[in-house]
Amino acid sequence: MNEKMLQELVEMISIRDFNKPFRHRARFNNRLQTTGGRYLLGSHDIELNPKYYVERGEEELIGIIKHELCHYHLHIEGKGYKHRDRDFRELMKKVDAPRFCKPLDSVTKRRVMTQYLYECSACHQRYVRKRKVDTSRYVCGKCKGKLKEIKQ
Template sequence: MDEIHLQSLCEELSLSFFGKPFKHSARFNKRLRTTGGRYLLKTHDIEINPKYFEEQGLEAIKGIIKHELCHYHLHLEGKGYQHRDSDFRLLLKQVDAPRFCKPLTMVKKRRLELKHSYQCITCHHIFERKKRVDVSRYVCGRCKGKLKKIQL
């Protein structure tokens, strides 16, 4: 899906569910990480996270667009457009828009990449670290022996 199709989908959903036109622009924003989309108060534009389309498909995007259109129409009408407002919650129920989007499965906690290994000369305990350690300044936490860098 490209931005032209996204714009036409927003306009179509706005007319069919809200009975009002969507007169501003809708676009994809690759920088969005933790949210499915957002409504910009100053420009009245809607930004959508393209990862949701790639992973969850068109139905998830329609739900996100309906959610953002609730913010859009309520803000333009001067009503409560924030998540905590009763006007917003009521409109979400009327148009069957989700209050929250499902989390992405691609976004997982990345495993710690261990790049540096050190061994105590005295007790032979191995320490693995992400960042480099100054062996002249630090000692073993178990026995206070000197450390040496090893290659695994």
């Protein structure tokens, strides 16, 4: 799907589900990592994560577009457009837009695989961490011995 097709899809969903036109720009943003899309308050544009279209398909992308259009139309009308606002929650229910998008498989696999294993050189206590530990600053919590990273 290219930018022109995306723009047409967003305009079509806006008319079909909201009965209001979308008069701004919709585009893909490859830099989005943890979110399916975002509505830009200043320019009123919508940016979408292309990885969701590639991994999850058009149905998931349509759900994300509906969610962002809820922000868009409520903000334009001067109503509560934030996630916690009643207007936002009611409009989301009305158009059947998802509150959250499912996490991408590529992101969850990357998170699960990244683990660091450390061992105390004195008492051999082992520590599994998601983030890298600075072994020159931190010591074993059990005996205050020096930690060393174990390659897995």
